[in-house]
Amino acid sequence: MPDPIRLLIVDDHAVVRKGLAMVLRLESGLEVVGEAENGRVGLEAAKNLQPDIVLVDLVMPEMDGQEMALALRKSNPQIKIMMLTGTEVDDRVFDLIAAGIEGYVLKNIEPAELVHGIHAVVHGEAYLHPDVMKKVVGRLQPQQTAPVSLTPRELEILEYMSTPNTYKQIANKLSIGEETVRSHAKNILEKLKQPNRAQAVLAAVKMGLIDLGD
Amino acid sequence: MPDPIRLLIVDDHAVVRKGLAMVLRLESGLEVVGEAENGRVGLEAAKNLQPDIVLVDLVMPEMDGQEMALALRKSNPQIKIMMLTGTEVDDRVFDLIAAGIEGYVLKNIEPAELVHGIHAVVHGEAYLHPDVMKKVVGRLQPQQTAPVSLTPRELEILEYMSTPNTYKQIANKLSIGEETVRSHAKNILEKLKQPNRAQAVLAAVKMGLIDLGD
DNA sequence: TCGCGCCTCCCCCGCGCGGGGGAGGAAAAA
DNA sequence: TTTTTCCTCCCCCGCGCGGGGGAGGCGCGA
Numbered sequence: 001m002p003d004p005i006r007l008l009i010v011d012d013h014a015v016v017r018k019g020l021a022m023v024l025r026l027e028s029g030l031e032v033v034g035e036a037e038n039g040r041v042g043l044e045a046a047k048n049l050q051p052d053i054v055l056v057d058l059v060m061p062e063m064d065g066q067e068m069a070l071a072l073r074k075s076n077p078q079i080k081i082m083m084l085t086g087t088e089v090d091d092r093v094f095d096l097i098a099a100g101i102e103g104y105v106l107k108n109i110e111p112a113e114l115v116h117g118i119h120a121v122v123h124g125e126a127y128l129h130p131d132v133m134k135k136v137v138g139r140l141q142p143q144q145t146a147p148v149s150l151t152p153r154e155l156e157i158l159e160y161m162s163t164p165n166t167y168k169q170i171a172n173k174l175s176i177g178e179e180t181v182r183s184h185a186k187n188i189l190e191k192l193k194q195p196n197r198a199q200a201v202l203a204a205v206k207m208g209l210i211d212l213g214d
Numbered sequence: 215m216p217d218p219i220r221l222l223i224v225d226d227h228a229v230v231r232k233g234l235a236m237v238l239r240l241e242s243g244l245e246v247v248g249e250a251e252n253g254r255v256g257l258e259a260a261k262n263l264q265p266d267i268v269l270v271d272l273v274m275p276e277m278d279g280q281e282m283a284l285a286l287r288k289s290n291p292q293i294k295i296m297m298l299t300g301t302e303v304d305d306r307v308f309d310l311i312a313a314g315i316e317g318y319v320l321k322n323i324e325p326a327e328l329v330h331g332i333h334a335v336v337h338g339e340a341y342l343h344p345d346v347m348k349k350v351v352g353r354l355q356p357q358q359t360a361p362v363s364l365t366p367r368e369l370e371i372l373e374y375m376s377t378p379n380t381y382k383q384i385a386n387k388l389s390i391g392e393e394t395v396r397s398h399a400k401n402i403l404e405k406l407k408q409p410n411r412a413q414a415v416l417a418a419v420k421m422g423l424i425d426l427g428d
Numbered sequence: 429t430c431g432c433g434c435c436t437c438c439c440c441c442g443c444g445c446g447g448g449g450g451a452g453g454a455a456a457a458a
Numbered sequence: 459t460t461t462t463t464c465c466t467c468c469c470c471c472g473c474g475c476g477g478g479g480g481a482g483g484c485g486c487g488a
Binding site for chain 1: 413
């Protein structure tokens, strides 16, 4: 039997905190080494206790889960973080994921599933609640609802607009006149309601019309 | 007890296909309604059998899993798709996710976990194998390795450069001279090796220096 | 003390680009 | 057949921007 996973619970609701601790203490392989009632206290506790993982409630007074997570990630990046939140999936999940937070679960999760997630996160995996994952995956998928309708030619021009090519160069590559390209570009800017080429390309990326291609 | 989930298995290796079918048949709530040995046959079978979900091997002769998945998604979008693949996570996972494939598991998955994933997918959730999810999440995370070193001020200017603001407007917002902004911009373009503002912003997004913010 | 990086500001030049028009032809829809 | 959409091409104008210089002040580390 390996060393138990040392975890810290940070939640402003005592009943939730205690309940969570009680449930998790029943699990072999887990050791609740501390509790905290807000982000500020939790941050200090994490630094002192050096747990393997911190369960943090997202909404808290004084210092919320997001703030704490970002601060903790900065000061002690080796400590894993699992975010807890209510039933609705907050949009901040994307900021948190972008910041490298490994776990994100809703409070309606089954204890067994939470334990599973804790193990996954401690072992270096990412664990997202199904609802969260769905949302994240959905974000990855291009919006199939295209509020803007670009013609095939315009879409083609738009892709070239995301390259360093000038309109003249684009024209040459497509074997059409520069004025034609400029004409398409004007229509594209109007359709996308963007003031210039740079913004149009950015907007197009957001809309999934074109991709970065890495 | 609700109606069992009707599933179709598509894999070119008979032993894998049969084994999978046998294991899944043991599960109550699941009904293996068909098997196919490649994408072309599988596609026809799916259209005829109208299963709830199709388990598709990614690598197959004649028509591979990706082709089949895309074709099936087009013809019968209500049929869920779960992709099976070897141990390594293929880069095509991103294309598949982008195409709206709901599931993606590796063949080393535990049967119980697979059953769990099947249920999840049929119920409208997305199910990705932990390794796959890790890779996907990793893609979402900005690269922390910054090969280019911009000064704090330059980074600030760069963020403004991703907005419709002109240099003069940026200058006003920062309460500095327009020439100063232009000067920073010139340095930024040089450091990023980008020919113009649009490319610089795109490159910055790719490098994770700035985010789209949606 | 002497650099060196950073922030600040200035000049000139040329051109790419956005915005305002218009026009013709081909193909698809009405 | 008429109308509409799309692609093609043209004009003018103003200005934002990229590229080439230079310069002064400030703080920090050598």
